[in-house]
Amino acid sequence: MSMLNSYTFTLPIDRPLAVVYEFLLEPRNFAKWAFVGDVNMKHLGGQDWSVESSVGPRILRFAVRNDFGVLDHFAFLTPDSPPHPIAMRVVANGDGTELLYTSFQRPQMPDAEWRSMIEWVNTDLMALKSLLEAHQE
């Protein structure tokens, strides 16, 4: 069976679950932490946004609100390309939040690029944690 390499990050965030969930559910907030915060976003319709980033254009399909803290999103290189899943979820960790984020190695992505991507995602998630923990309302 064909499977992809994967990497799951787990990140405790010292903010209430509902606060983290609402922040991440809003597509506009994506640009505040992903791709080192260097992103221009344009709404295409529904849950789809076009994203101009340092690694080129992407279309992102964001999650719809649900009761499970699921924040899965999908990345497309072009509107017709197959969606690439990013599994993301928040769960309660005591009074705070645990963020679970799974990246998959794209088919044909070289291993060096995959390792680099894991480092980038790690940086992004640390930025997200710092942003949310500093963001006391």
Add this chain to the structure above:
Amino acid sequence: MFNSHTFGVQIDRPVDDVYEFLLEPTNFGKWVFAGDAKMRHVGGRDWAVETSVGPRIIRFAERNSFGILDYFALLTPDSPPHPIPMRVVANGEGTELIYTSFQRPGMSELEWKSVIEWVTVDLLALKSLLEARQE
């Protein structure tokens, strides 16, 4: 907040198969606690489980469309439920299982390390069981 450990396990079986297997409480005894658990239905999604580390009540997840299989462990019916977030997502034609353990309040560091080792063994047993079970 509590210390946590998240496992990502690749299972070479379709996500629907893995989900259905894990959703069924009676399958729980086949892979946890080294497959050595006796189970009795208490009501609803609650099951009493006799294990090598003592009795537990396990509250299983309801069916949903997100692959969520979170369950809760209770030492007694009145004790606070301890959450175990578990989820399956598609990985190509196979499955990625994502499982998070939290260190219980009052649990020693040594005991916590031991829990992580036990869960590692259980999840590998689950993987082997499912991958061997070609229907």
